[in-house]
Structure formats: structure tokens, C-alpha cells
Amino acid sequence: MNNIIDVIHLSKTYGDNQAVKDVSFSVSEGICFGLLGPNGAGKSTTMEMVEDIITPTSGQILYHGQPRRASFREEIGIQFQHTSLLSFLSVEETLLSFHKLYKDPDDIEALTERCDLGPILKRRNDQLSGGQLQRLMLALALVNKPRLVFLDEPSTGLDPQSRRNLWEIVRAIKADGKTIIMTTHSMEEAEYLCDEVAIMDMGNIITWDTPARLIQTHCRKSSVLLPESAFKSDLTSIPFPWKRREDTIVMEIGQVNEGLSTLLSLDIDLSEMAVHSSNLEDVFLCLTGKGLRD
Numbered sequence: 001m002n003n004i005i006d007v008i009h010l011s012k013t014y015g016d017n018q019a020v021k022d023v024s025f026s027v028s029e030g031i032c033f034g035l036l037g038p039n040g041a042g043k044s045t046t047m048e049m050v051e052d053i054i055t056p057t058s059g060q061i062l063y064h065g066q067p068r069r070a071s072f073r074e075e076i077g078i079q080f081q082h083t084s085l086l087s088f089l090s091v092e093e094t095l096l097s098f099h100k101l102y103k104d105p106d107d108i109e110a111l112t113e114r115c116d117l118g119p120i121l122k123r124r125n126d127q128l129s130g131g132q133l134q135r136l137m138l139a140l141a142l143v144n145k146p147r148l149v150f151l152d153e154p155s156t157g158l159d160p161q162s163r164r165n166l167w168e169i170v171r172a173i174k175a176d177g178k179t180i181i182m183t184t185h186s187m188e189e190a191e192y193l194c195d196e197v198a199i200m201d202m203g204n205i206i207t208w209d210t211p212a213r214l215i216q217t218h219c220r221k222s223s224v225l226l227p228e229s230a231f232k233s234d235l236t237s238i239p240f241p242w243k244r245r246e247d248t249i250v251m252e253i254g255q256v257n258e259g260l261s262t263l264l265s266l267d268i269d270l271s272e273m274a275v276h277s278s279n280l281e282d283v284f285l286c287l288t289g290k291g292l293r294d
Helices: 043-050 091-099 107-115 130-142 160-175 185-191 209-218 254-264 280-288
Strands: 005-013 017-028 034-035 058-063 076-078 148-152 178-184 196-201 204-209 222-227 243-246 246-252 272-276
Touching: 005 107, 017 043, 017 178, 017 185, 017 204, 034 043, 034 185, 043 148, 043 178, 043 254, 076 185, 091 130, 107 178, 130 148, 148 222, 160 178, 160 185, 160 272, 178 185, 178 209, 185 280, 196 209, 196 280, 204 246, 204 280, 209 280, 222 254, 246 254
Parallel strands: 034 178, 034 196, 076 148, 148 178
Antiparallel strands: 005 017, 005 058, 196 204, 222 246, 222 272, 243 246
């Protein structure tokens, strides 16, 4: 599989602050690549350098193996997290306005269908819900038929139904052969959409792999939760690492099947058991810490 983007020893410095420190990664064609990290990790700065919005202090960014040409900006699509549209224009008028900016734009009817905009074409931009506005912004990012699409926090602030609807649209875009590079604070979103993710912290990429392999590498254990009342004997007899969380006992178990068999052999009541399998959020917290970042 060929790379559409190669980032090589990329750095960005603002005065005494080095926002991005010698970052390197590659994005294969046709995948969804997620750039994750806590606030201040450097992911937005990295994205803006790859998008050719800001200039790197040092390093190189290749597009199809070559330095980016002036045409690069016309060949990509960007859905920004925050974009102001003319409030008095309708959805249809907005699509037509952007359509006229490009030499070979996509078919408006196709974009309308892809992004589920048909029922709101006559609605003004300032009358759109959060989910409707995000679908419009996604359609605008696709007007020029880009092969590479950047999504910046695409589902922030959306209700669960709107978020799932947007995810399915993104998956359909990838199925068309487009490459997607996205940032998100939602680990559920990243695990659902991304083929590969890179986690950044303090300006560095600290890990990069598929979500499944990251979970396998960093958080292999599952947690079994049981009310303390399920244990008839002394808690010191529990054969796994455990901790008390209010009235619940949380045990770390490597192999769930073997662990449950062991608990059953100890005559422990499992009727109120809950099992938490490790996910990308566990990996993220394990690697970046649980403290709040402002």
C-alpha cells in the first residue's frame, strides 16, 4: 500500500515553546488515520502543518512521495472544528457558492445524498442543528472531490444519534477510496473509525499502531466487577489483583474465561458480574495519564 502522506522529523517552535518535537509518521492511501492526544499535546499544530496552513520550523512533509506543490490545497478537503458560514444563505445556496470555487467540482446532488442534506436544502445556515451543520461542513469539504480529507473533531457536541449518523457517512467516504486524517478527543470515535492511530503527548508521538494492537500491547487485562456481597469468604482469598470501589470489588484478570472458572471454583456468586474489556480509552489514559489538561 502506497503512502499518501509522509511526515519526516517535523517540528514547530513558537518562541521558547516547542509545540511539536521531531514528529514522524506515514499515512497509507485509503485508510482513516487518527491523531489523538490530550489538550496541548501538539496534534492540532501537527494537523495544520500537514494541511499546509502553517509552516513547519523544521522537517518535511511529502504528498505521494513528493514535496507538496501549490496544487496541494486544491486537492484536499478540510472540515474544520469551527467554521463561520453566512447565516442568511440556505444550505443549497452555500453548496452552490462553494461549488463555483473549483474547476472540477463534485455533483451537488451526489453530495446532497451522501451527506443527507436533502430535507434541509432550503433551510438557512443559522437554523441548522449541530448535526445538520456538521453534515453540511463535511459536504463542503468534499466539493472538490479530494482524495485526502482532514476532519478536525468532527462529532464534537453532537447527540448520540447525530454522532452515529456522521460516523456512517465518514465510513462511506473511506469506502469510496478516500484517505481520512482526523483528530478527535473521543476514543470511541477513534476506535470505531480509524484503521491506525498515533497518540501524541508533549509534542511527541508516543505510540502509533492499529487500535487492536495498541490495546493488545498496552492494556491486555480485563476487569471483572462484583458486589462485595458476592464474596462469602475473606477477600484476601481473591487470587487476582483487586481493589475496592465503594461496595464493588474490581479485579484485574488476564484471560477472562480462565478467571471466571477460577471464581466459580471458589463458590463466588457471579450473577451480578460486569466485565470491562480494555479499549482505546484505557490505552490513552495509561499512556498520557488521568490528570486534567487545560
